[in-house]
Amino acid sequence: MESNDKSQKDVFERFQTKLEELKETLPPLGRTPGTSCAALTFTNILDVLNLEIFESCYFNNLAVPFSGFGSYVNDKGFKGPCGTVSGAIAALGVIMGGQEELKRENVSLVFAKAMQFADKFEKKFGSVSCHDICGYDLRTNYKTYVKENIWEKKCCNFVLSAIELVMKLTRKDLKTKWQ
Amino acid sequence: MTRFDEKLESLKEEIKHPNPGANCAILTFTNILDVLGKEEFKSHYFTNLVAPFPLFGGYKSEDGWKGPCGTVSGALAGLGIILGGDKKLSKMSQVRKAEMNGGKFAIQFSKEFGSICCADICGYDLTKPESMMEYMKNNTWQNKCMHFVLFAIDQVRKQTEKELLKNWE
Numbered sequence: 519m520e521s522n523d524k525s526q527k528d529v530f531e532r533f534q535t536k537l538e539e540l541k542e543t544l545p546p547l548g549r550t551p552g553t554s555c556a557a558l559t560f561t562n563i564l565d566v567l568n569l570e571i572f573e574s575c576y577f578n579n580l581a582v583p584f585s586g587f588g589s590y591v592n593d594k595g596f597k598g599p600c601g602t603v604s605g606a607i608a609a610l611g612v613i614m615g616g617q618e619e620l621k622r623e624n625v626s627l628v629f630a631k632a633m634q635f636a637d638k639f640e641k642k643f644g645s646v647s648c649h650d651i652c653g654y655d656l657r658t659n660y661k662t663y664v665k666e667n668i669w670e671k672k673c674c675n676f677v678l679s680a681i682e683l684v685m686k687l688t689r690k691d692l693k694t695k696w697q
Numbered sequence: 698m699t700r701f702d703e704k705l706e707s708l709k710e711e712i713k714h715p716n717p718g719a720n721c722a723i724l725t726f727t728n729i730l731d732v733l734g735k736e737e738f739k740s741h742y743f744t745n746l747v748a749p750f751p752l753f754g755g756y757k758s759e760d761g762w763k764g765p766c767g768t769v770s771g772a773l774a775g776l777g778i779i780l781g782g783d784k785k786l787s788k789m790s791q792v793r794k795a796e797m798n799g800g801k802f803a804i805q806f807s808k809e810f811g812s813i814c815c816a817d818i819c820g821y822d823l824t825k826p827e828s829m830m831e832y833m834k835n836n837t838w839q840n841k842c843m844h845f846v847l848f849a850i851d852q853v854r855k856q857t858e859k860e861l862l863k864n865w866e
Contacts, residue, residue: 551789554796560746571740579781579795580746580774586796587765587773590803596814597762598803599753604770607753608746615745622718629752633824636756636764647762657800 529696532566533685540678548669555673556584559605559680564612567696581605588648589656597647602673602680603639607632613688616695631687638683643676651676700732701854701861705847712843721842722750725771725849730778733865747771754815755824763814768842769806772849773799779857782864798856805852810845818845 527535540562547553560581564572584604591597614620614628636646643651652672654663663669685692712724726747730738751767780786780795803813810818819841821828832838854861 552787552792554786554792557786571737571742574737575781575783575785576737576743576778577746579786580777582781582786582792582795583773583777583799583802584770585792586799587769587803589796590800590813592803592807592813594812596765596807596812598800599765603753604773607749608774611745611748612742615741615748617741619741620718620745620748625718625720625748628749632749632753633756636753636758640758645760645762646756646758 529566529568529692530685530689532568533681533692536562536566537678537682540674540681544674544677545670548664548667548674553669554582554585554601555677556588556601556605557581559602559677560608562677563606563609563681563684567612581608591649591655591657597649599646600639600648600651600676602676603636603646606635606639606680606684609684610635610688613684613696614691616691635683635687638687639680642679699854700734701850704728704732705851708847708850712846713839715838715843720748720751720767721846722747722767722771725768725846726774728846729772729775729850729853733778747774751815752824755822757816757822757824763816765803765813766806766815766818766845768845768849769803769813771846772802772806772853775850775853776802776857779853779865780860782860801856802849802852805856806845806849809848809852 557578561578564577585601588598588601610631611628614624614631620628640646645651649655652668654668656663708728715724723744727744730743747770750770754764754767756764776798777795780798786792786795807813812818816822819832819837821832821837823829823832
């Protein structure tokens with residue numbers, strides 16, 4: 519694997535540094551057009567993993583529609599999942615797969631982690647649905663969302679918690695596959 | 698016949714009996730990437746990142762929230778790649794367009810199958826081993842899920858015709 523020579527820190531230190539850095543850099547993004555919680559969650563985790571391939575724009579782009587999916591509500595009451603949850607689940611797959619395609623026998627472990635992640639996220643914030651946890655229907659109330667600083671007050675915390683939770687849930691894989 | 702048409706035609710047979718380890722999210726996403734034809738997309742990271750989504754589809758929260766079908770998640774990832782082309786989606790208009798397309802896809806999928814929840818449309822709670830057995834016994838993949846994959850790939854193509862021409866020809 520070709521890694522960037524950004525530091526000699528181990529992967530857990532890089533996670534901690536990233537989380538510290540994001541506490542400063544995430545809040546102002548609420549004023550920056552083009553912010554996607556799903557892409558921020560996913561690409562910042564990939565950044566910690568520190569491979570050259572993850573600098574490709576494709577990893578950012580594939581995550582962006584998940585933010586919009588979060589705003590989806592249908593007439594049967596289904597509400598889309600928070601984009602940070604989708605971004606984190608994608609990252610779980612990458613971390614647990616390591617440097618090879620996920621083996622068939624390991625897929626159930628990844629599934630279990632995805633469930634654990636959703637469960638812990640729900641316990642912490644009360645739901646995995648974007649609408650429920652940010653408190654707004656972003657299709658119709660986006661202006662109020664911005665005016666009320668909901669990104670700064672709530673969504674930043676979802677991104678930070680999702681990244682931290684992924685780190686905690688994948689300690690073993692990070693140690694064996696990403697050091 | 699476009700590359701998408703050819704892919705859909707061949708998949709009708711190929712995915713009746715998918716390779717072990719493949720799942721609805723992987724099949725949807727990697728077959729879209731295959732149509733786009735970039736060497737880079739053969740990297741295993743693209744497969745691994747969508748691999749967990751089918752079971753998120755099986756997730757049921759305490760308040761009754763049910764996860765989306767893995768096909769939907771695979772298709773959303775495909776939409777983002779196509780819409781962005783070789784440049785990072787970063788301008789507000791681009792990001793909003795990609796987000797809107799995510800919502801639009803969900804609406805169309807729900808219109809076609811009545812829901813986007815995995816448990817609702819396949820009819821089984823795939824987190825339970827006994828339900829999984831029933832799912833397999835009744836050939837649910839062949840009778841239902843593979844059609845979600847085919848529809849999703851086609852719907853992604855329909856929603857991105859302009860970008861496919863502009864960014865991927």
